[in-house]
Amino acid sequence: MITAAREAVDLLIQAASSWRFEDNRHGLLDREWMALRFLARANRFSRTPSALAHFVGISRATASQTVGRLEDKGYIQRTRSDQDKRSVVLDVTPRGENVLASDPIAPLVNAIAGLAVGANKFRDLLRNVLEQLDARRDRHHADSCRQCIFLTEPTSKRGSKTLPEYTCRFFRAGLSGSELDLLCVNFERHKAGAF
Ligand code: SF4
Structure with a gap:
């Protein structure tokens, strides 16, 4: 049983190459893909820079840079929260939705499906x-x-x-x-x- 569990972990680590990579894929780093993917799947309370930092496992400063890069590319936009005007909500734009169609994680999703x-x-x-x-x-x-x-x-x-x-x-x-x-x-x- 332990051997099978160990083998499963070995395989999971190799599957992680779907979402962790050194180079750019379709113009985005793996961290930027993770951020865009999360914002497309997150509810309105979690589409914030701090929730993004928490989910991706990066610092607030790095999350801020990532958000800036995605905004510059027109993939996300920020608006003031209806609940708290001091907070911002990050929404994926139609352009961002289009780029998600070439998400490098899609083959893994299809394999699981x-x-x-x-x-x-x-x-x-x-x-x-x-x-x-x-x-x-x-x-x-x-x-x-x-x-x-x-x-x-x-x-x-x-x-x-x-x-x-x-x-x-x-x-x-x-x-x-x-x-x-x-x-x-x-x-x-x-x-x-x-x-
Ligand atoms: S905290 Fe509220 S919004 Fe978040 S998962 Fe629970 S019920 Fe849903």
Whole structure:
């Protein structure tokens, strides 16, 4: 069993060449690809320079440079947050969405999508591995609302006014169903598992 686990780690390390590389690919460094990819998958609370730094594992200064490079290329744009005018939200532009079509990680995504065991099963196994690592490091990985302890299920209607579909108790904000599968760095694992 340990041998198979060790071999799996050896293979994962080699698969990492899909997202870690020294050169430019389609004009972007691996860190810039990671940033653009994250911003395309992150919810509105996590599309910030600090969340980006946290997710990619870089300093705030390096995240700032990365954001600047992506802005210069027209792949992202910054706007003031509706909730906090001192904060900025980073959004991927249509030009950024176009460049994501040539993301070097796409062959890996396609390989996982084609697994006989199924992409859902593979995702769940990886999530389980990450949860074990999180427990050892006393931290939480970024994940989606469906797994999060702060998500409350749909509320009832009050009078003629329809309340938000879901609510985030961490941000005290409403969430639409379409936001539930996006990444959030403030995610905290739902103890009872997904609902
Ligand atoms: S419910 Fe959890 S994952 Fe979703 S926005 Fe709130 S803190 Fe983030």
